[in-house]
Amino acid sequence: MRIDGREYDQIRPVTITMDYIKHAEGSVLIEVGATKVICTATVEEKVPPFMRGQGRGWVTAEYSMLPRATETRNIRESSRGKVSGRTQEIQRLIGRALRSVVDLEALGERTIWLDCDVIQADGGTRTASITGAYVAMVSAMGKLVEKQTISRLPVTDFLAAVSVGILEEKAHLDLCYAEDSQAKVDMNIVMTGQGKYVEIQGTGEEAPFSPEELQELLASGKKGITDLIAVQKQVLGVLGEGIGNMLKEKTKNV
Amino acid sequence: MRIDGREYDQIRPVTITMDYIKHAEGSVLIEVGATKVICTATVEEKVPPFMRGQGRGWVTAEYSMLPRATETRNIRESSRGKVSGRTQEIQRLIGRALRSVVDLEALGERTIWLDCDVIQADGGTRTASITGAYVAMVSAMGKLVEKQTISRLPVTDFLAAVSVGILEEKAHLDLCYAEDSQAKVDMNIVMTGQGKYVEIQGTGEEAPFSPEELQELLASGKKGITDLIAVQKQVLGVLGEGIGNMLKEKTKNV
Amino acid sequence: MRIDGREYDQIRPVTITMDYIKHAEGSVLIEVGATKVICTATVEEKVPPFMRGQGRGWVTAEYSMLPRATETRNIRESSRGKVSGRTQEIQRLIGRALRSVVDLEALGERTIWLDCDVIQADGGTRTASITGAYVAMVSAMGKLVEKQTISRLPVTDFLAAVSVGILEEKAHLDLCYAEDSQAKVDMNIVMTGQGKYVEIQGTGEEAPFSPEELQELLASGKKGITDLIAVQKQVLGVLGEGIGNMLKEKTKNV
Amino acid sequence: MRIDGREYDQIRPVTITMDYIKHAEGSVLIEVGATKVICTATVEEKVPPFMRGQGRGWVTAEYSMLPRATETRNIRESSRGKVSGRTQEIQRLIGRALRSVVDLEALGERTIWLDCDVIQADGGTRTASITGAYVAMVSAMGKLVEKQTISRLPVTDFLAAVSVGILEEKAHLDLCYAEDSQAKVDMNIVMTGQGKYVEIQGTGEEAPFSPEELQELLASGKKGITDLIAVQKQVLGVLGEGIGNMLKEKTKNV
């Protein structure tokens, strides 16, 4: 049995609160166990210089933690004067992952900024960020459709992310911090609603892992993604008939 | 009548949720109207180099806004690589204000870090930060007393802060953003439970203000502080008999 | 009696030397006791990006200290790679104060940069900077009028600043460093020739102050401002009949 | 057929020149096709502060490109004043990968710095860096054994890295730049001599990839690793009988 009583292939309780920040075009508070992340989506009516005039949009992400999101206080990156390697790695991952399910032509020459701010951390903050940012982004896109800025929802599929690791020779789905710090192998999987991989990042610094262990991790991860996307579908249903149908239609084979 | 139906000398609805972040020694979510700030207090068992070996403690603050706490998205200070002048001014103010009611000798050689992170801004974020940080700080101090690290609560009084401004020739208490952006004069007042001033910062960039207007602003601010401290007292009552009494005793003349 | 023999409500000897730096459009060396500040005013024929095309001008300030302006040597902010919070707070204050008496429309789309460089510090450097920068600014504006770039002096009033504090239960005007380091309460007042407040910043970190003490501080400050403006008037008289009259007329009710 | 005439599962010609930089404890120039990386290993007789007194060593890496290693000139990161997210991600990957085959206890309290400087880039610079850094590191360790600073080679296995991608629906091993820029899926695999995974990083930003494609990529990557380790074995043979045997013995089951 696991530290918090879960099955090996069971994710933690997930709650997604829509429209959490009133100023943002899209926003959620996602809670995965004790991990809590505020994800906001901001629509900016321009694209970065290197993309101008191509008629395509852009999606980019920033990630941060409040100093006391963790067991001990972390120095702010603004005080340090620079963004750490870990933070940059995570925000590049989030941006890349989200772009994989966006039809950038259909989005038009605008940028969606996804801000993922961890207010309480208990493992899996980057995967929770991706899962939550997807909902915030679709919510913001829904407003663009409602305002008739764009004619259809420029997403091609659902998208969620989950961590999976090996502890005591066994794959564990959705590691909490206590598990994560003991895992010999740690993997993050980002997957679409149709079950295709967008990103696989597996690391065996403590101990290299065998091809068999890899297959076990992949299977466990797929189970987790399916459960997370079920939550997203439920939450995005509240967007109303019009938007909801559009998203349903787009992804009806999922 | 005011934009949100309030009286001229009425503060916005205030809610303080205790223990909002599980890892921190003290933490609150303070909501003043639509302004929401997470305040955490972290106890560190050392003081800055310039204070070592003097047997006295230190209290310091950091302040930040999530990028989408505001109407339009702000670039993160960590991305800019430096903390803005406005942020530094605010965090210096918060630290100075809180120190004014702490008995640094009684605290002993330890530092309390107060992190004030604005997750939604609608005017008065620095004053909400001070009012909320006070509660987070006392809560963290309460845990030190419970653990018998220190023998008594090292605070000398209650402390709250409020803004007050002049719009259309009239003093308005606790400005929301819409009012703040139209005010001719803007003042922040930090005051103790005994009605003494800790900080007065009044600015008449748009139009200098007369001695009479100053007196009107001071009177309105005093009313606001009294109302805010009433909320603090209620919330801190839940700390339990021991701590509650200690605080009550210290400040019985208030 | 005070440490340097002054009365409680007496300012230190003030000297303002005009045209101290030959390259600048306006410049003074202001000496207030042993505090010496070089203030230059630079006219730039453009405004910051956020103000372009509005037909209004801008006034902004920078403040710095030579490393050995003080008792012990300070590391240069250029060596540290960043401007300290204290410096930013002061330069924001100076800019805000000066703008309060400038008619930005009449100035036209140009920026006046006020550089205040403290070459010797003995308390009151920020207030001396404001008092001196006012003279440098008007002097630079005078040249714009002489060159007929603008038709009239775009100022609405005189402006000076002074510090006042409480030592041994008593208000002291214009603190020198020795007094400043012992003061329980420290306040800076910026006031116009007509006796209106532009800025009040009072801090009681060491000890909160009562409403009665506040009134005492305000009264003492007003006395100091009046004396400083008298010096400014005398110095600006040398600008010649034309400019002098213009300034006199503008502020004849003072 | 591929752009440069290779089979789909064929790596580019690989040359590793030992002792390329005379000052370094270990150094190689690794050439993989037109990609050229100078890898040096520096032994420092201390560990980072967070590891002191634990009797364990540390291995860390830095990665950089000369400005003109690429088709168009890149601005130096020292001129920008910060290390890019991409660079940090790569140097974290290299350090993590190398540590996975080092016995940090046996290394003792010393740090090995691995510097990977790309002087000419044509795809696969991060994987060439790992493959080359392994040889530089073992070479430096060999010198520590020769000097009897440590009694045995503190490595547990061989280690190499290769890229693999999907172009035109087909897995391609060891992508050159022209292929890399057209690949729909890009994966980097770091593997030990015993065929265990140390790191898998697969990204399908352009198009998510199916589980079947994933298996194809993994198989192709394994072929590449085997070929690269064969080159490493040959080159490290020149280290002489003593060291060579030690390494052979450690890894005899490979």
Next chain:
Amino acid sequence: MRIDGREYDQIRPVTITMDYIKHAEGSVLIEVGATKVICTATVEEKVPPFMRGQGRGWVTAEYSMLPRATETRNIRESSRGKVSGRTQEIQRLIGRALRSVVDLEALGERTIWLDCDVIQADGGTRTASITGAYVAMVSAMGKLVEKQTISRLPVTDFLAAVSVGILEEKAHLDLCYAEDSQAKVDMNIVMTGQGKYVEIQGTGEEAPFSPEELQELLASGKKGITDLIAVQKQVLGVLGEGIGNMLKEKTKNV
């Protein structure tokens, strides 16, 4: 006799390998004894903002060392977040020196970036950079002439640089590191093919030097420059008849 058996006025063996980096418009590896520098020349079809619209070109240089180019490892300037004073001094020197022999009008509105990256250092890295950068620059210019972007080689003379110092009361030409660290006086001389000075930088921090010693240093330096330019001529001869003749003609009086 000198440490490496050379005569006092003998330079170290010099090798210049042309077209060392395939992507650059011009590139060399210059080896002066054990000092090795990769010099690349990049042609950019624009000039810095302050030079636009004047019909003149620009030549600028950057200099860096690999961390392990030296006996002990140096921290990367990108990790420090700033370029050291020494580096800036050297790159300003290289740029200034090269511009002295370029006809900027004839170059047209384009910039030549000269990157000098020291991969192994053994004294004289800045002078080797200048001598090598000259060849890389002319090689890049040759390509512009071949493509008929410009009609003739926009250089006015050959250019080389050498160090010379005083050890044990005697002038030594082209100091290696062991000599450099013992020299009482250190001088760098940059000279044209016609024997004119472009730059003289002599420093006697350890001991001031007499006018007689200065003359000795100048004479030894001239000898070194002549030998270095002979190597440049030989190497640039391979550029082919057309370019070779152009260069020969320009500098026939040398």
Next chain:
Amino acid sequence: MRIDGREYDQIRPVTITMDYIKHAEGSVLIEVGATKVICTATVEEKVPPFMRGQGRGWVTAEYSMLPRATETRNIRESSRGKVSGRTQEIQRLIGRALRSVVDLEALGERTIWLDCDVIQADGGTRTASITGAYVAMVSAMGKLVEKQTISRLPVTDFLAAVSVGILEEKAHLDLCYAEDSQAKVDMNIVMTGQGKYVEIQGTGEEAPFSPEELQELLASGKKGITDLIAVQKQVLGVLGEGIGNMLKEKTKNV
């Protein structure tokens, strides 16, 4: 005749005001024509980490310009967040030059910081800084002798610096800004009282210079140094009999 009526080998009027800043151990205002520099010397009772425990002292310099020291306003280096290459080059030069005449053993384990702040610039700011910093340094050393911290003045000679350049085929001594901006060749010479070179930096970016021109520049520079040292001697005479004699004795052969 020259622009300001001087002879070709005549320096501008020089004034050195002693004890210009009351807080510093040594300080002067040096005026060379319209160039004005405040030089302060600060004694710190420790040396940089790399020198500790060797019983030797250190001398280092910092240089800066007020924003409006020049014709047009310069952005502060503290605002830019970094010290420019030019500034670093100058402060390295000043430090190196001053150290050449200091007996670091006799100084003992302490550092002398020389701050040179240009308040008005009209050419020759770096040479004026050296000439002025020498006086400030000796003045601070004099105080150490008076306090019997050290037993004798730890200087070995006088030291001054001057610029010299070639305009219209002729050597000009001590260039003012108008001359400097037209000079084809620019040279700075630092020389001791005994007529030995400490530093020669000659640059012919606009036009390389011949050996004959070099000799002419050196001769003119020597004349300037002699005149400057005469002023230093006069000013340092006021240090009083004791110190004055010590300095005279040390340098009696000059």
